[in-house]
Amino acid sequence: PARARATTLTRNQTAARAAYVLAGNDRGRLTVAAPQLYPHMWSWDAAFIAIGLARVSTGRALTELETLLGAQWRTGMVPHIVFTEGETGYEPGPQRWACGRVCPDAPQSPATSGLIQPPVHGVAVRRILDAARGASAAERHDAVERIRAMWPRLLAWHRYLADRRDPEGRGLLTIYHGWESGLDDSPRWDAPYADVVPAPEFVPFRRADLHALGALGGAAAQRPSDAEYVKYQWLVEELRRARYDDATACRTLSFRMADVLTSALFVAANEELATVADELGLPGVDELIGYADRFRRGVLETADDHGFAADVDLRTGAVIRTPTIAGFAPLLSGGLDPARQQALVETLTSADWCGHPGFAHALPPSTSPSSPAFDPVRYWRGPQWPPVTWLLIWGLERSGEQETARALREAALDQLADGLFAEYYHPFTGEPLGARPQSWTAAVALDLLA
Ligand code: 9YW
Numbered sequence: 001p002a003r004a005r006a007t008t009l010t011r012n013q014t015a016a017r018a019a020y021v022l023a024g025n026d027r028g029r030l031t032v033a034a035p036q037l038y039p040h041m042w043s044w045d046a047a048f049i050a051i052g053l054a055r056v057s058t059g060r061a062l063t064e065l066e067t068l069l070g071a072q073w074r075t076g077m078v079p080h081i082v083f084t085e086g087e088t089g090y091e092p093g094p095q096r097w098a099c100g101r102v103c104p105d106a107p108q109s110p111a112t113s114g115l116i117q118p119p120v121h122g123v124a125v126r127r128i129l130d131a132a133r134g135a136s137a138a139e140r141h142d143a144v145e146r147i148r149a150m151w152p153r154l155l156a157w158h159r160y161l162a163d164r165r166d167p168e169g170r171g172l173l174t175i176y177h178g179w180e181s182g183l184d185d186s187p188r189w190d191a192p193y194a195d196v197v198p199a200p201e202f203v204p205f206r207r208a209d210l211h212a213l214g215a216l217g218g219a220a221a222q223r224p225s226d227a228e229y230v231k232y233q234w235l236v237e238e239l240r241r242a243r244y245d246d247a248t249a250c251r252t253l254s255f256r257m258a259d260v261l262t263s264a265l266f267v268a269a270n271e272e273l274a275t276v277a278d279e280l281g282l283p284g285v286d287e288l289i290g291y292a293d294r295f296r297r298g299v300l301e302t303a304d305d306h307g308f309a310a311d312v313d314l315r316t317g318a319v320i321r322t323p324t325i326a327g328f329a330p331l332l333s334g335g336l337d338p339a340r341q342q343a344l345v346e347t348l349t350s351a352d353w354c355g356h357p358g359f360a361h362a363l364p365p366s367t368s369p370s371s372p373a374f375d376p377v378r379y380w381r382g383p384q385w386p387p388v389t390w391l392l393i394w395g396l397e398r399s400g401e402q403e404t405a406r407a408l409r410e411a412a413l414d415q416l417a418d419g420l421f422a423e424y425y426h427p428f429t430g431e432p433l434g435a436r437p438q439s440w441t442a443a444v445a446l447d448l449l450a
Contacts, residue, residue: 007418007419008417008418009417009418009419010417011413011417011449013419014413014416014417014419014445014449015445015446015449015450017419017421017442018052018416018421018442018443018445018446018449019056019442019446021421021437021439021442022049022052022053022056022439022442022443022446024437025437025439025442026060027084029063029064029066029067030046030064030067030068030082030084031046031049031053031064031439032084032439033045033435033438033439033440034423034435034436034437034438034439035437036089036212036215036216036435037090037209037212037213037216037423037434037435038090038435039084039087039089039090040081040082040083040084040087040090041067041068041081041082041084042080042081042117043068043078043079043080043081043082043116043117043121044080044117044118044119044120044182044387045387045439045440046064046065046067046068046121047065047120047121047123047124048120048124048387048390048440048443048444049061049064049439049440049443050062050064050065050121050124050127050128050443051123051124051127051128051390051443051444051447052440052442052443052444052445052446052447053443053446054124054127054128054130054131054447055131055446055447055450056446058128058131058132058135058139058142058143059139059142059143059146061124061128061131062128062143062146062147062150065121065124065125065128065150066146066150067082068082068121069121069150069153069154069157070110071107071110071112072107072153072156072157073103073105073106073107073112074104074105074106075105075160075164075246076153076156076157076158076159076160077105077116077157077160077164078116078119078121078157078160079099079106079112079113079114079115079116080113080115080116080117080179080180081112081113081115082110082111082112083110083111083112083113085110085111089208089212090208090209090212091205091206091207091208091209092113092205092233092236094111094112096205096236096240097111097112097113097114097236097240098240099111099112099113099114099244102240102243102244103243103244103245105244106244114236114239114240114244115176115177115179115180115239116161116165116175116180117179117180117182118181118182118261118262118265118266119157119158119161119262119265119266119269120265120268120269120391121154121157121269122154122158122268122269122270122272122273122276123265123268123269123272123394125147125150125154125272125273125276126272126273126275126276127447128143128147129143129144129147129276129279129280132144144280147276147280148280148282151277151282151283151284154273155283155284155287158266158269158270158273158287158288158291159287161173161266162291162294164246165246166295166298167246167250169294170258170298171263171294171295171296171297171298171299171301172258172259172260172263172295172298172299172302172312173258173259173262173263173266173295174250174256174257174258174259174314175255175256175257175258175259175262176235176239176249176253176255176256177232177235177236177239177255178193178232178255179232180259180262181257181259181261181262181326182262183261183324183325183326183366183380184224184232184379184380185224185225185228185378185379185380185381186322186324186325186326186366186367186380186381187322187323187324187367187371187373187381188311188320188322188324188326189255189257190322190373191313191318191320192255192257192313192315192320193228193231193255195254195255195315196231196234196235196254196255197231197234197254198230198231198233198234198237199234202230202233202234202237204226204229204230204233205233207223207226207229209223210223212435213434213435216435216436218433218434218435219377221377221378222377222378222379222433222434223378223379223434224378224379225378235253235254235255238252238253238254239253254315255315256313256314256315257311257312257313257314257320258298258311258312258313258314259311259326260299260302260309260310260311260312260326260327260329261309261325261326261329261332263295263298263299263329263333264295264299264309264329264330264332264333265332265391266291266295267291267292267295267296267299267332267333267334268332268333268334268395268398270288270289270291270292270295271288271289271292271334273288274288274289274292295333296333296334296335297335299329299330299333299335300330300333300335300336302319302329303330303336303340304321305340305343306340306343306344306347307330307336307340307341307343307344307347308321308327308328308344308347309321309326309327309328309329309330310322310327311326322367322371322373323352323367323368323370323371323373324366324367324368324371324380325364325365325366325367325388328344328347328348328364328392328395330344331344331345331348331392331395331396331399331401332391332392332394332395334395334398334399336399341399341401345396345401345404348364348392348404349362349404349407351370352368352369352370353365353368353369354408354411356369356427358427358428359427359428360415360425360426360427360428360429360430361384361411361412361414361415361425361427361430362407362408362411363384363389363408363411363412363415363425363427364384364388364389364392364408365382365383365384365427366379366380366381366382366383366384366385366388366424367380367381367382369382369427376426376427376428376429377426377433379424379434382427383424383425383426383427383433383434384415384424384425384427385423385424385425386412386415386416386421386424386425386440386441386444386445387440387441387443387444389408389412389415389444390412390444390447390448392408393405393408393409393412393448396408409448412444412448413445413448413449415430416441416445416448418430418432420432420436420437421436421437421438421441421442421445422434422435422436422437422438422441423435423436423438423441
């Protein structure tokens with residue numbers, strides 16, 4: 001059967017359409033992650049959105065971060081979802097989380113979730129400050145003042161992570177739920193989820209995600225399975241019963257993983273924020289550099305002879321090395337010796353990853369196509385995700401791997417020239433999958449095109 005040919009936009013057209021998508025998803029002080037499927041603010045999405053918006057307006061980019069940080073908990077935790085009032089099209093919604101009701105540290109308003117997501121916000125702050133340099137004197141002045149004003153909250157966020165999410169000081173951040181990794185159903189979590197067993201009386205709630213995706217013409221096969229979803233829901237229940245208290249969670253949760261990718265992103269964010277502090281004369285430079293060093297060591301300790309990193313199951317002590325994108329964490333944290341860095345870059349461009357001869361675009365898949373767990377359409381189990389591509393381009397550039405970074409950037413721009421800004425893409429057919437238009441996809445397109 002003849003397949004419809006996808007449109008190919010010029011770079012200017014793609015950038016214009018990306019800006020248009022972000023404007024359409026703008027609700028004033030926040031940009032919804034995706035209007036139908038995710039009608040709220042997500043934490044790491046907000047950081048990527050700010051990175052994209054910085055290319056259009058540093059003021060609007062800062063508003064995004066201010067809204068997110070405005071929902072910060074008293075502990076310093078930045079929640080993974082900030083709920084839009086009156087939107088009921090996403091489960092679990094605010095009633096299910098009940099954060100404000102059961103936990104004194106949670107804000108009463110806005111309603112939030114009780115989890116975290118990868119701390120890439122410091123990267124966004126750095127990019128906004130860089131973009132402001134090329135703006136008018138007034139815009140630059142405004143940006144600097146607003147970064148100063150949000151500084152205590154940014155520091156509190158990093159302190160929360162370093163203290164409460166790594167109480168033993170191993171240099172790896174603990175996550176309580178696959179959702180916290182941002183890579184929800186990645187095969188990384190298959191083994192630990194085997195130990196997550198809902199109580200017999202637990203009644204799973206409706207899969208609003210499947211309904212929303214269906215309305216967009218997408219299939220359930222593109223989302224996590226029901227068997228996985230009931231575990232996700234049960235973990236929320238466990239957390240709510242622990243009243244979102246970190247000390248209790250560490251003792252009682254049936255999922256507790258040291259997440260190497262989140263830890264590597266924390267390294268990078270600490271380094272970026274340290275340069276901001278240095279430049280603007282803000283407090284915390286040594287503290288931030290100290291966190292970067294501690295977590296870089298933690299990440300590198302998990303790397304094998306080829307530089308490929310692993311997660312650790314904190315309940316059993318098992319090292320979990322899976323062929324997923326998280327293995328490339330050292331390209332984000334930096335610090336590999338030259339031989340292992342070269343080996344890791346070679347792995348990334350090999351036929352097991354970006355260089356698979358059947359791929360429509362030579363971009364990193366979320367899971368290696370040579371893994372038995374690989375599924376080209378299902379969420380984090382195979383598809384290519386533009387924000388992850390962005391992170392790898394950025395990490396390669398910081399690691400001095402300019403040539404590989406350039407090749408990924410070109411391939412990413414080809415993928416994004418369909419102008420659809422899908423949530424994720426089929427590696428073999430290039431087909432757009434999941435929600436669309438997805439804000440963070442449009443945002444990374446804007447940044448890559450600038
Ligand atoms: C969900 C918003 C979020 C991302 C996550 C992604 C997905 C939400 O969408 O999770 O309910 O499945 O996995 O990384 O932040 O874009």
